[in-house]
Amino acid sequence: xxxxxxxxxxxxxxxxxxxxxxxxxxxxxxxxxxxxxxxxxxxxxxxxxxxxxxxxxxxxxxxxxxxxxxxxxxxxxxxxxxxxxxxxxxxxxxxxxxxxxxxxxxxxxxxxxxxxxxxxxxxxxxxxxxxxxxxxxxxxxxxxxxxxxx
Numbered sequence: 001x002x003x004x005x006x007x008x009x010x011x012x013x014x015x016x017x018x019x020x021x022x023x024x025x026x027x028x029x030x031x032x033x034x035x036x037x038x039x040x041x042x043x044x045x046x047x048x049x050x051x052x053x054x055x056x057x058x059x060x061x062x063x064x065x066x067x068x069x070x071x072x073x074x075x076x077x078x079x080x081x082x083x084x085x086x087x088x089x090x091x092x093x094x095x096x097x098x099x100x101x102x103x104x105x106x107x108x109x110x111x112x113x114x115x116x117x118x119x120x121x122x123x124x125x126x127x128x129x130x131x132x133x134x135x136x137x138x139x140x141x142x143x144x145x146x147x148x149x150x
Contacts, residue, residue, distance in 0.1 A: 034145030041089035041138035
């Protein structure tokens with residue numbers, strides 16, 4: 001019985017030592033960072049779903065298409081949550097940026113795109129106020145993609 005206990009303890013000790021050496025060697029970074037994805041949860045006000053979708057199509061989409069021309073934005077998407085429960089968003093908007101620099105452009109960059117899409121600064125301001133009548137932003141999350149290396 002005593003020799004059996006010693007054998008079991010020896011196996012546990014060897015397993016522990018072996019796992020430590022494996023974990024000590026597992027610190028090589030075999031991944032790299034990828035794109036930046038912004039995820040926005042949107043709560044649409046009652047009766048305003050079609051109006052908000054039309055606003056996205058007429059303004060948001062065009063704004064992002066302009067950013068795609070210079071490669072800042074890689075992709076974007078609109079996802080409905082048709083069975084949303086209380087407190088959950090009605091829509092989820094995603095924008096995929098090439099990198100942090102593309103995500104964090106200066107105000108001048110966005111003002112210049114806005115002037116092409118909407119016109120004057122006053123037109124941009126009015127569009128933002130009008131959009132507030134259609135929806136409320138619930139939250140925005142910014143994620144960074146992780147890509148595995150082979």
